Amino acid sequence: MGFGLYIHWPYCRRICPYCDFNIYRARALDETAWRQAFLAGLDHALRLVGPRPLRSISFGGGTPSLMPPSLVAAIIERAALRFGLEDDAEIALEANPGSADAARFADLRAAGVNRLSLGIQSFDDGALSALGRDHDAAAARAALTQAQAIFPRVSFDLIYGLPGQSRADWRRALDVALACQSGHLSLYQLTIEPGTAFARAAARGRLALPDEQRRADLYDVAQERCAGAGLDAYEVSNHAAPGHESRHNLIYWRSGDWIGLGPGAHSRLTLDRRRLALTEHRRPEIWLDAVARARSGEVECETLSPAQHASEILLSGLRLGEGIALKRAEDALGAPLGAFLDQARLATLVAAGLVQGDAERLRVTATGRRVLDAVLAELLA
Numbered sequence: 001m002g003f004g005l006y007i008h009w010p011y012c013r014r015i016c017p018y019c020d021f022n023i024y025r026a027r028a029l030d031e032t033a034w035r036q037a038f039l040a041g042l043d044h045a046l047r048l049v050g051p052r053p054l055r056s057i058s059f060g061g062g063t064p065s066l067m068p069p070s071l072v073a074a075i076i077e078r079a080a081l082r083f084g085l086e087d088d089a090e091i092a093l094e095a096n097p098g099s100a101d102a103a104r105f106a107d108l109r110a111a112g113v114n115r116l117s118l119g120i121q122s123f124d125d126g127a128l129s130a131l132g133r134d135h136d137a138a139a140a141r142a143a144l145t146q147a148q149a150i151f152p153r154v155s156f157d158l159i160y161g162l163p164g165q166s167r168a169d170w171r172r173a174l175d176v177a178l179a180c181q182s183g184h185l186s187l188y189q190l191t192i193e194p195g196t197a198f199a200r201a202a203a204r205g206r207l208a209l210p211d212e213q214r215r216a217d218l219y220d221v222a223q224e225r226c227a228g229a230g231l232d233a234y235e236v237s238n239h240a241a242p243g244h245e246s247r248h249n250l251i252y253w254r255s256g257d258w259i260g261l262g263p264g265a266h267s268r269l270t271l272d273r274r275r276l277a278l279t280e281h282r283r284p285e286i287w288l289d290a291v292a293r294a295r296s297g298e299v300e301c302e303t304l305s306p307a308q309h310a311s312e313i314l315l316s317g318l319r320l321g322e323g324i325a326l327k328r329a330e331d332a333l334g335a336p337l338g339a340f341l342d343q344a345r346l347a348t349l350v351a352a353g354l355v356q357g358d359a360e361r362l363r364v365t366a367t368g369r370r371v372l373d374a375v376l377a378e379l380l381a
């Protein structure tokens, strides 16, 4: 299944009104302190896990394209030295078109990044400004063209279900996206996250969001268009040509093992048949201070019960088109996955054509994925 490393960079130039990631306004920073902290975190992880070659390294955020490329290079180099990299390891980084130019891309490529994921969000200037983005559509397209000239693998994100967005608007956006994609697209339905500026605007009635029926229509348009272009919905929001799937994210969705370093990052590790969930301090200055003092930014280490572990396997694995490999789940849990499911509820979902199972796999059908949250809520109730 592979072993991954996630690096969280918590800074953004501007905070988008819909975003609730662990993010902070970018400011002058002490590169040496960050370098020492990430490198110490890697050394600590090695002591915990032992040498185990990495299938992937993923720089996420926040806006990791704001990281000094020399810092990205130092982290990749130390990770390769301490853990080793599998042949053909994926080294991915998320970039914001507002903080990307050809020279920076070239430096990141030279540092070892081989997959870039660009947060384009929309090809429409009005929508970009409504989303509070710090770039326009021309800048997004220019960044995409530059990225495609420099990185072997490039993906980009779009958000749909925007205020006032019609089926025709979304079809047009997808036509543009499909004409310029290179094998992978992430299409996220706008979620109103508690505590964000969008949540406050929605509460005041100032955000005319599409109703549930319109959102389902927009989801269907995305499925049809991507399938027609040969991009498989291998995950509920992710579409890829064969071989272009995100190897790093597949580790999460298949409930593999990964180390997460940086403010607020999470790790999942299987050690001595225990499933560990580790969390790092959320606030950057506290995280930096903790690593400087204790060589680790860890704030919590919990051993998941088999029932908690089974819930995670279901929540992430049922997002995948391939579903859950039952043998692998049984090996991880020490008991069949079915032992953690209410069989009567499962039978009802199967009879309704929303879930499908055989001796090898359990998966949500195409119809079920349209209402995935409701299916998961029912299965995990």
Ligand SMILES: C[S@@+](CC[C@H](N)C(=O)[O-])C[C@H]1O[C@@H](n2cnc3c(N)ncnc32)[C@H](O)[C@@H]1O
Residues within 6 Å of the ligand: 012, 018, 019, 020, 021, 060, 061, 062, 063, 064, 094, 095, 096, 097, 118, 119, 120, 121, 157, 158, 159, 188, 189, 190, 191, 192, 193
């Ligand atoms: C960490 S961000 C990506 C990198 C970069 N910071 C950017 O915004 O361009 C990951 C992606 O999550 C998506 N996202 C964030 N908040 C969302 C929300 N409330 N609803 C839907 N998608 C969201 C956006 O598509 C975004 O590109």
Ligand code: SF4
Residues within 6 Å of the ligand: 011, 012, 013, 014, 015, 016, 019, 020, 021, 023, 061, 062, 063, 096, 119
């Ligand atoms: S969407 Fe990206 S750029 Fe905007 S606040 Fe979130 S992480 Fe930062």
